[in-house]
Amino acid sequence: MFDTIKEVTAFLKHKGITSPDTGIVLGTGLGKLVSEIEIEVAIDYADIPHFPVSTVESHKGRLIYGNLKGHKVLAMQGRFHIYEGYSLQQVTLPIRVMKMLGVKWLLLSNAAGAINKSYQKGDLMLLDDHINLLPENPLTGKNIDELGPRFPDMSCPYSPVINHKMETAAQLLNITLHKGVYAVVSGPNLETRAEYRYLGLIGADVVGMSTVPEVIIANHMGLPCAAVSVVTDLCDPDNLVPAKLEDILETAGKAEIGLIRLFNEVISKL
Ligand code: HPA
Numbered sequence: 001m002f003d004t005i006k007e008v009t010a011f012l013k014h015k016g017i018t019s020p021d022t023g024i025v026l027g028t029g030l031g032k033l034v035s036e037i038e039i040e041v042a043i044d045y046a047d048i049p050h051f052p053v054s055t056v057e058s059h060k061g062r063l064i065y066g067n068l069k070g071h072k073v074l075a076m077q078g079r080f081h082i083y084e085g086y087s088l089q090q091v092t093l094p095i096r097v098m099k100m101l102g103v104k105w106l107l108l109s110n111a112a113g114a115i116n117k118s119y120q121k122g123d124l125m126l127l128d129d130h131i132n133l134l135p136e137n138p139l140t141g142k143n144i145d146e147l148g149p150r151f152p153d154m155s156c157p158y159s160p161v162i163n164h165k166m167e168t169a170a171q172l173l174n175i176t177l178h179k180g181v182y183a184v185v186s187g188p189n190l191e192t193r194a195e196y197r198y199l200g201l202i203g204a205d206v207v208g209m210s211t212v213p214e215v216i217i218a219n220h221m222g223l224p225c226a227a228v229s230v231v232t233d234l235c236d237p238d239n240l241v242p243a244k245l246e247d248i249l250e251t252a253g254k255a256e257i258g259l260i261r262l263f264n265e266v267i268s269k270l
Contacts, residue, residue, distance in 0.1 A: 001089060002144045004050050008093065009100040011049055016041045017065045020074035022267055023098040023223075027110035027210060029252030030230060031077040033260045034064045041065040045078070050093065055084045063094070069268035074098055081209055083188035088138035092217040096147065099221045105162060105270050106218050106225035109259055111252045112208035113190070113235040113243070115200045116180060121234060122255040124262065125178040126166050127158050127227040130212050131204055133185050138213045139220060148220035157215050159224035162266065166226055169265035175258045180205030182229055184212040193237035206231065228262065230255045 026033055045051045045061040053061055060077040067073070080091040098106065112125070119125065143150040163179075170177035183204035185191065191199070191207065199207050206229045218225040232248040232255075 002146060005093065005096045005100060008048060008050050008097045012063075012097065012101060015043060017074060017101060020065060020072050020098065020101055020103050021105065022071055022073045022270060023095070023103040023106040024073055024075040024263070025079050025106070025108040025214060026075060026077055027079065027108070027230070029111060029249040030109045030256050030259060031060050032256050033263060034075055034077050036260065036264060037064055037066040037068045037073060037075065039064055039066040052080045052084070052086045052090045052093075069264055071267050071270065073267065074101065074103060079210060079214070082134060082136065082186050082213070083209060088134070088136050088213045089141070092138045092213050095214045095217045095223075096221065099223050103223065106223050107162070107263055107266065108211050108214055108225065108227040110208045110211045110227065110229050111232040111248055112182060112206035112229035113233045114206055114231045115196060115235050116178070116205040117236055119178060119205070119231050119234070121231055121251050123176060123178060123231045124255065124258055125180050125206055125229045125231065126163060127182045127211070127229065128163070128179045129181045130157065130215065131181060131183040131202060132212050132216070133183055134212065135186060138217050148222065152216070152220045154216070154219060157219050158226055162224060162226035162270070165266045165269050166228070166262065169262055169269070173261050173265060175262055177262070178205070182211065182227070183207045185209060190243050191235065193240050196235040196237045196240070207235065228259060230259060
């Protein structure tokens with residue numbers, strides 16, 4: 001695995017991705033931030049050795065390197081999920097490569113369903129913590145000691161420094177930013193009413209199918225990270241309406257404007 005990480009890193013350096021400061025992962029229906037980047041290098045995942053390819057249509061599948069607010073950013077327009085059939089080692093390969101390329105901060109976004117009944121469609125939530133309900137772990141197997149410890153601490157998985165900047169930026173921009181707990185499930189089916197009820201009982205504010213594997217890997221490597229969920233559907237077990245991907249994408253598209261303003265402001269302050 002370490003050889004693969006080094007090979008991909010060398011390939012991307014050779015393509016001109018030499019000094020990224022901030023890594024960005026854009027979730028379902030949330031890829032438009034790249035239109036704000038002055039692009040220097042754009043590579044399809046299909047052209048990167050060992051990279052999985054996004055099999056979900058709502059995910060573009062391109063790595064973008066360029067300038068955003070005076071910072072060098074490396075953005076993933078589209079990510080990988082366990083439900084696509086990839087191992088979590090594959091899902092998180094780009095995060096390990098980002099760190100090897102010199103990324104110092106990692107910002108992630110995702111689409112999520114709201115368990116917390118005070119949240120509305122289109123709201124943004126800053127992840128304060130998470131609950132991992134995935135059947136696998138990206139750190140399973142022999143530890144790569146060069147990257148991080150066998151038993152990484154997870155007492156504070158989201159960087160207080162970036163989270164503080166997120167909250168300050170949200171205030172400045174007059175954007176409602178909840179702070180809460182993200183539960184991750186493997187998908188691809190959405191949850192039953194009983195499952196939503198259970199997720200509420202165990203302390204989740206939102207539920208989604210991504211982000212946590214990347215956050216575990218970032219913590220393993222000591223890479224400070226922060227993540228924002230866009231609430232795309234309401235998961236009230238007593239008033240549940242069938243969730244449709246078109247609706248989820250439409251809501252993500254509308255809320256994306258706030259997310260882009262928030263990320264832009266935070267990146268300018270990193
Ligand atoms: N459940 C799981 N993942 C999701 C949801 C949901 O309700 N909405 C968006 N991603």
